[in-house]
Amino acid sequence: MQVTIKDVAREANVAPSTVSRVIANSPRISQKTKERVRQAMEELGYYPNVHARSLANRTTQAIGLVMPSAATKTLQNPFFSEVIRGISTKAHQNGYSLYMTTGVSEEEVYEGVVSMVQGRRVDGVVVLYSRTDDKVVQFLQDSKFPFVVVGKPFSDSSHVTYVDTDNYLAGREVTKYLHQLGHECIAFVGGSQDLAVTQERVGGYKTALMEEGLPIHESYIVSAPFMTTGGADAVKRLMSLEHPPTAVVVSDDMMALGVMSTLNEMEISVPDQMAVVSFNNLFIAEFSSPPLTSVEINIFGLGFEATNCLIEQMNEEATPYGKRVIVPHYLVVRQSCGGTVK
């Protein structure tokens, strides 16, 4: 049988309410009593029942995590481990624990979120993706439930708190970097087009081309549905063009691996015949061959900051709506872009 607050009360010769106040460390209880009660708790090995507590004070000390529905595929990307690590670090520091629901379909994820929120299982939610027309964000917004998005939300982004990299800027920077190295024919390989990241990064890429006075060829922009495997088709398509590119901006390290592997098969050497630059700077970037030049976006920090904002919001310390935090990024130069071209 579980040790309850009543047992402790009896042991310490006080009322349950007193024990409760000792737990909350209320100043209204005398030092002597506190010690006696604490001793009793210790002796009996008392741990408060979280559900009773949540029920009574309408708070859960838990944060919900919403993963993309294709979790089956996406969760493999170390990006997620890393954000979660950031989230869980901050959460733990503030005494929150984490709750995950998953679902195979988008609908299942949505249902999971709804019952998590309506069932009062969590005090706030971190959404780990952002997609066009997302029901989840819409729902959270409508129900005025504390939440923050990692990545830039589409709908009504001015009213939503989110934490993100300046992907537009990053896309622009890497493209300019390639141009500085002497490349004129620069392609872009991205993931799913309805993800905010892809759109932003490709946007920055285009802007850079314009600013540098380079033409924008739509045929230079390809998007592959998934990570590594997708790379193959994309690369083949690019290389079969009349004027194949000499450099490519890839929207993700995982995908870059796939791209490089395909290039390798096709006996196109990186960086000599093709420069590759990508984003996220996952640890594998360092150990691929050649090691990847990649944009460090501080994934851990994204998670950490997001949780920070969420906690502020839950404590109502935050501005009612729409805080945005941009986590800085920087380019880590390794070998995949080589030196200057010619």
Add this chain to the structure above:
Amino acid sequence: MQVTIKDVAREANVAPSTVSRVIANSPRISQKTKERVRQAMEELGYYPNVHARSLANRTTQAIGLVMPSAATKTLQNPFFSEVIRGISTKAHQNGYSLYMTTGVSEEEVYEGVVSMVQGRRVDGVVVLYSRTDDKVVQFLQDSKFPFVVVGKPFSDSSHVTYVDTDNYLAGREVTKYLHQLGHECIAFVGGSQDLAVTQERVGGYKTALMEEGLPIHESYIVSAPFMTTGGADAVKRLMSLEHPPTAVVVSDDMMALGVMSTLNEMEISVPDQMAVVSFNNLFIAEFSSPPLTSVEINIFGLGFEATNCLIEQMNEEATPYGKRVIVPHYLVVRQSCGGTVK
């Protein structure tokens, strides 16, 4: 204000208990009433409060996840994403959700587990590592709480349910494989020595050497504390030996990446001058260069099976103690071992 069971009851003109029974789909309620109640729930947008429910029926429909304390380092290994994916898939299928606590130190993790268990926050626990002398496992065992370990527990493993790869066998197999390719000088690079995996794999390695009539040199066995970075030292030590090995068994793909990267720096070519074989067959194994020959251990399956066992145990369908499930593995041959030597 939250919509409660009473609101639904009022709306449907029944007692709260009836609503409760409708939720549980009790056969004692007439079809007509059920429909009326369901309609009312729908209309009001009713979702049961999980805490009230948990409190009343002493069940949580949640599974706790225990990660290694060095989560800071280890969580980066895609192994974890993948087990969790397996766990969450099975969990979701059976209507369980996942709960994570984390801690920086071993002590913090332990405290997290205790309060998760004693606070009745979860119905069962999956432990995602196994180490010598682990307080967590000991505690779970003592409190007779349902749990399962992914990996082989040390203490009293006969009484603990666990799901694992036959790492001993796998270690033996890959070593023999290298010998078959003609290698006589085979080294072993492993992770932390107090992890069960390392011990098992190195055990298999030694056995294979013996069985094949090869000498066991302790200097051929090096262990590096962490993943990729650790690889460097280990490799340098090996290569500075009088008779450097021509092949190496690495206990993990991540580490293998580090090893290969160091070999690359030292201008030792893989597989020509050094064969590398490793374990886990993470997706990066396919895209490294050269692509890694690695043992596929079905990480997803480990998580899935573990959860399966846990659910059986929670439903008391399981044998009281000590079920063990071995998930099969197989070698995936790629290019890191090359062809036959000489």
Add this chain to the structure above:
DNA sequence: ATCGTTAATGCAATCGTTTGCACGAAAATA
């Protein structure tokens, strides 16, 4: 000695469910 203050604790209602038991009506049996 009386009264008002203050400090420390206890009482009891409440949070939103579940569930054993009681109850009345309808159906089945005698």
Add this chain to the structure above:
DNA sequence: TATTTTCGTGCAAACGATTGCATTAACGAT
């Protein structure tokens, strides 16, 4: 028709905490 079953539903007591309000004792101040 009287009596027993069966069926469908409601009552009320848990579950284990929190918290507003009441209570009591102690202590100065008058």
